[in-house]
Amino acid sequence: MENNRNFMVAMALSIAVLIGWQYFVVSPRMDSQRQAAETSQADQGSLQTPQTPAGTKQDETVAPAGRESVISSPQLPVSEDRQAVIAGGNRIAIDTPQLSGSINLKGARIDDLRLKKYHETVEDSSPTIVLLSPEQLPNGYFTETGIIVPGKGPVVGASTEWQAPDGAKLTPSTPVTLTAKADGLTVNRTISVDDNFMFTVEDAIVNDGGAPVKVSPYGRVVRYSKPEVASAYVLFEGLLGVFGDEGLKEVKYSSIEEDQKDPQPKSTGGWLGITDKYWATTLIPEGSRPFSGQFLYMTGQRPHYQSEFVADPIDVAPGQTATSTTRTFAGAKVVDIIDGYEDTLNVRQFGQLIDWGWFYFITRPMFHVIDYIYKLLGNFGLAIMAVTVLLKLVFFPLANKSYKSMARMKTVQPRIMELRERFKDDKQKQQQEMMRIYKEEKINPAAGCWPMLIQIPVFFALYKVIYVTIEMRHAPFFGWIQDLAAPDPTSIFNLFGLIPITLPHLLMVGVWPLLMGMTMFVQMRLNPTPPDPAQQMIFTWMPVIFTFMLASFPAGLVIYWTWNNTLSIIQQSVIMKRNGAKIELWDNLKGTFRRREKPSEG
DSSP states (O other): OHHHHHHHHHHHHHHHHHHHHHHHHHHHHHHHHHHHHHHTGGGOOOOOOOOOOTTOOOOSOBOOTTSOOSOOOOOOOOOSOHHHHHHTSOEEEEEOSSEEEEEETBTTEEEEEEEEEEESSSSTTSOEEEEEBOTTSTTOEEEEEEEEETTTEEEESTTOBOBOOTTOEEBTTBOEEEEEEETTEEEEEEEEEOSSSEEEEEEEEEEOSSSOEEEEEEEEEEESOOOOOSOTTTOOOEEEEEEGGGEEEEEEHHHHHHHOEEEOOOBSSEEEEEEOSSEEEEEEOOTTSOEEEEEEEEBSSSOEEEEEEEEOOEEEOTTOEEEEEEEEEEEEOOHHHHHHHHHHSOOTTGGGGSOOOTTHHHHHHHHHHHHHHHHHHSOHHHHHHHHHHHHHHHTHHHHHHHHHHHHHHHHTHHHHHHHHHHTTTOHHHHHHHHHHHHHHTTOOTTGGGHHHHTTHHHHHHHHHHHHHOGGGTTOOOSTTOOOTTSOOOOOGGGTTTTSOOOOOGGGOOOHHHHHHHHHHHHHHHHSOOOSSHHHHHHHHHHHHHHHHHHTTSOHHHHHHHHHHHHHHHHHHHHHHHHTTOOOOHHHHHHHHHSOOOOOOOO
16 A cells, blocks of 8 residues: 555655764765875975984884885883873873973974863762773873974974973963974964963974075874764764865774875965864864875884874974964863864864764754753753753644644544444555545655654754763763763662662663653553554554663763653643544553454354
8 A cells, every 4th residue: 555655665765864874974985085185285285204324213003005104103012001001201280270291392293181070980989080091001192393494304393302491380371382393493382272272382483503495394193092972973073174275184093994094285374183072182173274185004013003293394494493383272161162173273174073964054053942942941951951942842833733734633533433344345446446435535644754754854953962071071961861972770670679680781771761662652542542453563662762872972961852752642631622623542552452253263
């Protein structure tokens, strides 16, 4: 039957979209961007590698052939003891309202950074998040800026021993000034930091020699490990940046491991770095000076990932001074802070450091509405519920039309049952007559699907907001929900914690998923019972399927769906009553659980 086929297709599509839309959208987009980048390689020049003095052991980590890194550090011994590594070097302490850590005076690397306001778990007593770590650690992750002389390689870089005043400490009110000398150059570096996550590195390069020299500032973000991605098709984690007219470029860890190189077009303005779900480390070259950037996967004894740039050369006459400024963002991807940097520092597309997804034009505005209401109510869960009410008002005309159609369908139900009895031996004729009645009464038999289908894009947008924004991380609701971005921690299969057993992930079906399934079941029972057995089976089992499927989703999303269903039940009941349709909820519920009578034996 045509109506049944369309109905089945609509249900299948809604579930398929719910689970897999990003897989089929994001992957082709990434491939297209990669191909565009490859076509620009002909315009790229090779970046210079450092010259290694005689007798110095070469780093066995190498860049891919045909595209060389600006610098390869000497191999350092690996250690598991973070405190010992940090204590073993000369360092300047970092202390800001958001950050704590230190700068390594060897290389002037920012390689020890903790986020003061963010903890590993919802407990305030749990350790704070470690963002950056020294190269010697297995999870080494750091930023480095330096100076290259074309044809000679870095003259101020990874091995440079910087000098600092005694007792220097980097705070928002006390910048630090470092000094280094190399190959006839003196570099006076001033490092400052704001109250949030932005470092500014200003280099004054003095030519102490008797001949002019060309110098190029460089920077790199290096990472020796990669995070465990919880949902590869919903969230991007990896190397990214904005270059030239190409806009945002994202390269997954797996992609760079396969290709090992990803050069970008030369650009003026932009940024590059490495991002996690909630945290990121990026370099922002001086906006007025063109630079060449690239992403690398360096192989060897200690493979690592690297985002790097080299700016165009600066001419420095004898006795003269040239200046260069590079900014480093290292911290949490707080929406207001990220957007503020984009506006105040004129960092192009910096807001895209947050993965708003393909439907960013829905996701981003939705976040700002939720965030605005949160600031009024003080609870993100209540803000989500308030936004649900607003969305109900927006979609009211469409839902109203759908519910009216269902109400009319209830009024013709006796005629449908009469047709089924009259043409019980002629299914085709039965279907034709049913469609004739629907047409005469202007009834859409699949009207019950629309209230659910129209919320699918909203569902995805809200899912993205809850899943990727750090504002939702560890945001409590009420009772046992202490993290709206995590699944409901309770489960019916251990009696909600009364039985002290560890359950498989599939059986973690908490209170809120059960409430969602119940409200979905009740909402479907408000609709007329479908005449076709296949449709009846879908209506019966869909709430069960969604209960188990959404049990692993963020609790905030399940709360939204439950509250949305509750509002839909109220709205649908009122509209049906106003249109003279009997609300047969209890009859339908009893019919669902009533034992079918066996046909009499004759």
